[in-house]
Amino acid sequence: MKLEICKWPQPVLAEKAKAIEEITPELQELIENMIETMYEDEGVGLAAPQVGESIRLICVDQTGPKERGDLMVMINPEITSCEGQVDSEEGCLSCPEFTGKVKRSQKISVKALDREGKEICMEVEDYLAIILQHEIDHLDGVTIVDRSSNLKKAMYRKKAKKWA
Numbered sequence: 001m002k003l004e005i006c007k008w009p010q011p012v013l014a015e016k017a018k019a020i021e022e023i024t025p026e027l028q029e030l031i032e033n034m035i036e037t038m039y040e041d042e043g044v045g046l047a048a049p050q051v052g053e054s055i056r057l058i059c060v061d062q063t064g065p066k067e068r069g070d071l072m073v074m075i076n077p078e079i080t081s082c083e084g085q086v087d088s089e090e091g092c093l094s095c096p097e098f099t100g101k102v103k104r105s106q107k108i109s110v111k112a113l114d115r116e117g118k119e120i121c122m123e124v125e126d127y128l129a130i131i132l133q134h135e136i137d138h139l140d141g142v143t144i145v146d147r148s149s150n151l152k153k154a155m156y157r158k159k160a161k162k163w164a
Contacts, residue, residue, distance in 0.1 A: 001033050001036065002033070002036055002037050002040050002041075003033050003034065003036075003037045003051040003052075004051065004052070005037070005041060005050055005051065005093050005094055006049070006050055006051065006052050006094055007094055007095070007096065007160070008092075008094050008095045008098075008143050008145050008156075008160060009145075009157065009160060010094075012049050012052055012053075012054055013049055013050070013094055013138070013141065013143055014141045014143075014146075015049065015054050015141050016139070016140055016141050017047075017048065017049055017054045017055050017056045017057075017138075017139040017140075017141075018054060018055055018056065019055075019056050019076050020055050020056055020057060020075050020076055020113075023075070023113075023115070023116070023117045027057075027075075028115065030048070030051075030053060030057070031057070031059065031073055031115055033051070034046050034048065034051060034057070034059045035059050035071065035073075037051060038059050038061070038064070038093075039061075039064065039065070039068060041093050042064070042065035042066075043064065043065060043093045044060065044061060044062055044064040044065060044131055045058060045059065045060040045061075045131045045132075045134060045135040046058065046059050046060075046093065046135070047135045047136075047138030047139055048139075049138050049139065049141075050093060050094045050138060056075065056076045056077065056139045057073075057074070057075055057076075058073075058074050058077055058132075058135040058136065058138070058139065059071070059072070059073050059074075060072045060074070060128075060131050060132060060135060062127055062128045062131055073114060073115040074110070074112035074113070074114070074120070074132075075112055075113040075114070075115065075117070076112055076113055077110055077111070077112035077132070077135075077136055077139070078110065078111055078112065078136075079105075079108050079109070079110055079132075079133070079136060080109045080110065080111055080121075081108065081109040082105030082107065082108045082109075083105060083106065083107045083108075084105060084106030084107050084125075085103055085104070085105060085106060086103075086104055086105075086106045086126075086130070087101050087102070087103060087104075088101065088102050088103075088104045088130045089101055090102050090130070090134060090144050091144070092134070092143060092144050094138075094143060095143055095144055095145050095156070097159065098144065098145060098156050099144075100144050100145075100147065100148045100152060102134075102144055102147050104129065104130045104133050104134075105129060105133065106125055106126065106129060107123065107124070107125040107126075107129055108123070108124060108125075108129045108132065108133065109121070109122070109123045110122055110123075110124065110132055110136075
């Protein structure tokens with residue numbers, strides 16, 4: 001079932017998400033719904049807070065939005081190391097009509113649980129590293145709007161009020 005995407009500045013997007021303690025059938029259903037939502041809305045990543053669930057869960061597919069070839073589900077993801085720096089031009093499903101340059105690490109190490117609860121550790125770089133950092137930001141209550149200048153944020157706030 002496709003879920004509704006929360007739009008900035010909804011409060012759930014500014015909360016630090018809670019760790020997932022148990023993998024339940026309800027969590028598996030949420031994962032399926034998030035995957036469907038990510039693909040239908042042509043995203044390459046989706047964090048649970050973006051669909052109103054303040055828990056540490058992300059879905060990512062760097063081959064998206066047109067292809068569906070590298071789906072990853074991460075529970076309680078954590079960046080354990082980073083190196084290098086790149087400027088990334090980013091958009092976000094929760095911030096319609098907003099793009100901005102964000103400084104990101106070029107290479108990161110991440111540890112998480114997969115959807116079965118098995119620990120995964122990986123080193124990634126470039127585009128996938130950027131996507132993961134963006135989605136993990138959501139779990140910490142940070143959006144690309146928060147990472148922009150005060151002027152750009154104020155202009156976007158004015159635009160977002162018209163949609164509310």
